[in-house]
Amino acid sequence: MPITDPTPHNTEASRAAARRQQILAAAAQCFREHGFHGASIARISKIAGMSAGHIYHYFENKEAIIGAIVAQDLETLLTLTAELRAACNVRNALIERAAEGVLDQLDPASAALKVEIVAEAARNPHVARIVREADATCRRELMVTIHAIRSAAGHDDTPAATADMVEVLASLFEGLLLRTIRNPDLDRRRVAQRIQLAINDLLDQPG
Amino acid sequence: MPITDPTPHNTEASRAAARRQQILAAAAQCFREHGFHGASIARISKIAGMSAGHIYHYFENKEAIIGAIVAQDLETLLTLTAELRAACNVRNALIERAAEGVLDQLDPASAALKVEIVAEAARNPHVARIVREADATCRRELMVTIHAIRSAAGHDDTPAATADMVEVLASLFEGLLLRTIRNPDLDRRRVAQRIQLAINDLLDQPG
DNA sequence: TAACATAGAATGAGCGTTCGATCTAGAATA
DNA sequence: TATTCTAGATCGAACGCTCATTCTATGTTA
Numbered sequence: 001m002p003i004t005d006p007t008p009h010n011t012e013a014s015r016a017a018a019r020r021q022q023i024l025a026a027a028a029q030c031f032r033e034h035g036f037h038g039a040s041i042a043r044i045s046k047i048a049g050m051s052a053g054h055i056y057h058y059f060e061n062k063e064a065i066i067g068a069i070v071a072q073d074l075e076t077l078l079t080l081t082a083e084l085r086a087a088c089n090v091r092n093a094l095i096e097r098a099a100e101g102v103l104d105q106l107d108p109a110s111a112a113l114k115v116e117i118v119a120e121a122a123r124n125p126h127v128a129r130i131v132r133e134a135d136a137t138c139r140r141e142l143m144v145t146i147h148a149i150r151s152a153a154g155h156d157d158t159p160a161a162t163a164d165m166v167e168v169l170a171s172l173f174e175g176l177l178l179r180t181i182r183n184p185d186l187d188r189r190r191v192a193q194r195i196q197l198a199i200n201d202l203l204d205q206p207g
Numbered sequence: 208m209p210i211t212d213p214t215p216h217n218t219e220a221s222r223a224a225a226r227r228q229q230i231l232a233a234a235a236q237c238f239r240e241h242g243f244h245g246a247s248i249a250r251i252s253k254i255a256g257m258s259a260g261h262i263y264h265y266f267e268n269k270e271a272i273i274g275a276i277v278a279q280d281l282e283t284l285l286t287l288t289a290e291l292r293a294a295c296n297v298r299n300a301l302i303e304r305a306a307e308g309v310l311d312q313l314d315p316a317s318a319a320l321k322v323e324i325v326a327e328a329a330r331n332p333h334v335a336r337i338v339r340e341a342d343a344t345c346r347r348e349l350m351v352t353i354h355a356i357r358s359a360a361g362h363d364d365t366p367a368a369t370a371d372m373v374e375v376l377a378s379l380f381e382g383l384l385l386r387t388i389r390n391p392d393l394d395r396r397r398v399a400q401r402i403q404l405a406i407n408d409l410l411d412q413p414g
Numbered sequence: 415t416a417a418c419a420t421a422g423a424a425t426g427a428g429c430g431t432t433c434g435a436t437c438t439a440g441a442a443t444a
Numbered sequence: 445t446a447t448t449c450t451a452g453a454t455c456g457a458a459c460g461c462t463c464a465t466t467c468t469a470t471g472t473t474a
Contacts, residue, residue: 019419033330037244041464051421053466062464112329115385119326122319122388123240135389160394164401167386167393171402172375174389175382178322179374181329182342182381186374187367194371194412195378201408205401226453248430258455260432269430 020058023048024072027065032113036066036120063126070117070127074134081141091149091203098199102192105176108184114177142166149203157207168202227265230255231279234272239320243273243327270333277324277334281341288348298356298410305406309399312383315391321384349373356410364414375409 026048030039041062045052059065080101087093105111121131143162146169150157157165172195179186233255237246248269252259266272287308294300312318328338350369353376357364364372379402386393 015419035242035244035326035330037242038330040462042462050419052464053422054420056465057419108329112326115322115326115329118385118388119242119319119322122315122322123242123245128388131389132391139390160397164394164397167390167398168379168401168405170389171382171386171398172379172405173382174385175378175380177385178325178381179378181325181335182338182377183346183374184339187371190367190371191374191378194375197412198375198379198405198409201412202405205404205408222453247428249428257453259430260456261454263431264453 016058019050023050023055023058023065024068028069028072028113031066031069031116032109035116066120066124067126067130069113070120070130073113073117074130078134078137081138081145085141085145090145091152094145094149094203095196095199098196099192101173102176102195103188105173106180106186106188106191108180111177111180115181139163139166139170142169146203150207153204155207161207165202165205169199172198172202223265226257230257230262230265230272231275235276235279235320238273238276238323239316242323273327273331274333274337276320277327277337280320280324281337285341285344288345288352292348292352297352298359301352301356301410302403302406305403306399308380309383309402310395312380313387313393313395313398315387318384318387322388346370346373346377349376353410357414360411362414368414372409372412376406379405379409 023044026044027039029047030044033039034043041052041055044065045055048055055065059068080097084090084094084097087097117127117131121128143159143166146165147157147162150162176191176195179191180188230251233251234246236254237251240246241250248259248262251272252262255262262272266275287304291297291301291304294304324334324338328335350366350373353372354364354369357369383398383402386398387395
């Protein structure tokens with residue numbers, strides 16, 4: 001069969017994708033400022049620079065926009081842990097990346113959205129499913145990474161023990177999202193160093 | 208002047224207080240299930256067993272209900288840290304209490320409300336003020352406690368170093384709220400033990 | 415011209431809040 | 445004690461508004 005014209009499709013497709021992204025960017029801003037339920041389609045459309053009705057040409061409904069925002073946010077988390085797993089000297093990589101990761105977590109604007117997502121996951125099954133699948137993937141990646149580090153140091157941990165250490169590591173990180181909202185004045189760099197120490201200790205815990 | 212009748216006042220007052228508490232309990236349930244903005248006065252009033260309009264005899268508006276719920280939730284946190292500070296052998300008290308504290312944090316229902324509160328604090332100045340004042344008090348208490356423990360172990364920390372350790376401790380704890388939502392299948396008891404180890408290490412970190 | 419992009423009005427539901435009407439229980443009075 | 449008075453408790457309808465979503469009409473472009 002003949003190849004159908006690629007150019008118009010591409011421009012149409014990219015145009016539509018750009019429009020979609022435009023909506024998502026506006027939605028992310030609104031969700032950060034007003035929460036998922038406080039943000040109205042009217043407000044999102046105003047910031048996205050289009051009519052409210054037109055948004056429904058790109059998303060089935062508001063829930064779909066929320067889903068896309070959640071998936072987009074978790075995507076970055078997935079690539080981060082995947083990168084970590086690929087690093088060669090894994091222990092140093094983990095601890096050095098930790099400092100960057102901590103500073104990211106301590107950015108109040110992005111923290112607000114991340115916390116909003118978990119709050120929504122606690123009551124919205126659709127969001128919960130997305131969040132939990134991404135989290136399971138991250139945990140699997142981190143388990144491999146941590147098991148490798150500890151094996152190299154002579155520990156032979158059970159899967160359960162590794163899973164628990166992953167939970168503590170995750171708790172340490174994710175807690176920062178709440179800390180930066182509860183105490184916006186904390187010293188980000190110094191806290192990052194302390195977290196590095198804590199991770200170091202965690203990796204040397206008895207099995 | 209003569210003492211005015213105490214009995215009717217008491218019953219009236221306690222009746223009103225009971226009614227208020229009834230509303231707050233219903234509101235807490237609704238907020239947990241639907242979030243601050245997803246929960247309507249109509250729904251709260253139905254669960255509280257009274258008409259929607261009647262709620263406005265006890266609270267000025269919905270914002271006031273949110274404020275009361277937030278204050279009530281943070282109250283328990285304040286008494287917990289105050290208790291901790293009063294314990295005699297502080298290090299053991301801290302670490303033993305930690306296990307209980309961890310299990311509390313890992314209760315999904317109460318975690319949902321606590322996360323909702325922080326999410327709201329990120330965008331609602333009134334809630335932010337309540338949350339941050341309570342947090343500052345907790346941090347002060349924890350700083351005294353941790354400084355005492357570390358002094359006894361021969362460390363002479365700067366206030367900044369102590370503050371940073373408090374942040375890490377708080378992050379570890381509060382992160383559990385997010386963990387139990389993201390991964391409801393985690394093993395609560397084993398994670399509690401791991402957290403105890405991590406706190407132990409934290410208290411021995413170099414100054 | 416055909417197909418799609420876009421706007422903006424329309425819709426119906428639900429929201430927070432107000433308000434006037436009742437109900438009720440205890441105080442005052444006879 | 446019996447009756448009236450009264451102030452607060454309570455209800456439910458009503459208000460004005462905003463919401464998510466749909467629909468129709470009008471550009472726009474290939």
